[in-house]
Amino acid sequence: MGNITPTLRDPLSMFQVKDKVAIITGASGAFGRACALTLGALGTKLVLVSGSEAELANVLAEVKEVGGDAVTIKRRPDSLEDAEAIRDFALETYGRIDQLVIASGYNKAGFIQDMDYEDWQAVMDANIRGAWFMAKAVGSYWIENKIKGKMLLMSSVRGRHGNVSGYTAYCTSKGGSDALTRVLATEWGQYGITVNSIAPTVFRSKLTEWMWSDDPVGQATRKRSLSRIPLGRLGEAEDLMGMALYLLSPASDFCTGQIMYVDGGFTAG
Numbered sequence: 472m473g474n475i476t477p478t479l480r481d482p483l484s485m486f487q488v489k490d491k492v493a494i495i496t497g498a499s500g501a502f503g504r505a506c507a508l509t510l511g512a513l514g515t516k517l518v519l520v521s522g523s524e525a526e527l528a529n530v531l532a533e534v535k536e537v538g539g540d541a542v543t544i545k546r547r548p549d550s551l552e553d554a555e556a557i558r559d560f561a562l563e564t565y566g567r568i569d570q571l572v573i574a575s576g577y578n579k580a581g582f583i584q585d586m587d588y589e590d591w592q593a594v595m596d597a598n599i600r601g602a603w604f605m606a607k608a609v610g611s612y613w614i615e616n617k618i619k620g621k622m623l624l625m626s627s628v629r630g631r632h633g634n635v636s637g638y639t640a641y642c643t644s645k646g647g648s649d650a651l652t653r654v655l656a657t658e659w660g661q662y663g664i665t666v667n668s669i670a671p672t673v674f675r676s677k678l679t680e681w682m683w684s685d686d687p688v689g690q691a692t693r694k695r696s697l698s699r700i701p702l703g704r705l706g707e708a709e710d711l712m713g714m715a716l717y718l719l720s721p722a723s724d725f726c727t728g729q730i731m732y733v734d735g736g737f738t739a740g
């Protein structure tokens with residue numbers, strides 16, 4: 472008979488995140504908020520990051536409602552200085568950082584024939600540049616302090632698939648985010664740091680609310696998306712939380728550099 476390890480005796484201990492400390496960028500968004508509530512309810516201490524003080528106050532109140540412990544910082548990781556200030560605020564508040572969740576992101580669709588370079592760049596900056604700055608600031612701290620941190624990025628099925636809707640910026644940014652995930656995982660594996668991404672298809676958020684509206688373009692886009700999703704519905708941020716918890720807890724200690732498709736089966740067909 473093999474040895475029954477403590478983990479096999481108590482499998483749910485693999486998902487323990489109590490007393491860990493997480494930074495969540497884009498905490499005011501649908502995915503960021505859901506992560507904040509999930510981790511907050513499980514006892515992770517949270518540093519909620521966003522450019523909107525009012526939205527942060529709402530999420531903070533909700534985290535407290537589920538018994539969580541959190542602080543907020545109104546700042547976006549637009550530069551290395553911003554990212555280091557966010558990191559230092561987390562360290563001053565809680566003394567360590569275990570998890571980094573990049574939940575910030577943005578899209579501006581437009582066909583390349585009509586699109587301004589500035590709009591393309593704004594999407595790239597929101598979806599990759601901030602992640603790179605945060606990875607640099609927090610990763611340096613993890614390496615220096617021998618902390619086996621966990622980084623979670625938000626990708627999309629659009630990192631792998633094109634789209635007919637004017638997505639040269641968004642798809643390119645998510646493809647870049649997937650590459651960043653793999654490179655960081657490769658470089659940081661030696662330190663025990665894991666880096667993974669969740670790649671959803673459409674879930675309801677400020678970014679996609681228009682697909683739930685009566686707007687004819689929204690309806691047509693919704694119909695087209697649904698026709699490709701075997702499970703027959705669009706997602707909600709909550710649908711992503713099982714995977715988020717897996718990737719942020721010890722359960723995923725041997726998983727790194729992966730793009731996890733939580734997409735109702737979109738990429739299967």
Ligand SMILES: NC(=O)c1ccc[n+]([C@@H]2O[C@H](COP(=O)([O-])OP(=O)(O)OC[C@H]3O[C@@H](n4cnc5c(N)ncnc54)[C@H](OP(=O)(O)O)[C@@H]3O)[C@@H](O)[C@H]2O)c1
Binds near residue numbers: 520575593601671675
């Ligand atoms: N919803 C979907 O269907 C879907 C599908 C696939 C992937 N994703 C990805 O999931 C992630 C989360 O998106 P979501 O759907 O939760 O969207 P969301 O509700 O719009 O939240 C996005 C967050 O990003 C921040 N943000 C917006 N523009 C930004 C910019 N230019 N620079 C830095 N931060 C910015 C916003 O925070 P503040 O404005 O408060 O700073 C907001 O809280 C994104 O990376 C998105 O691309 C979403």
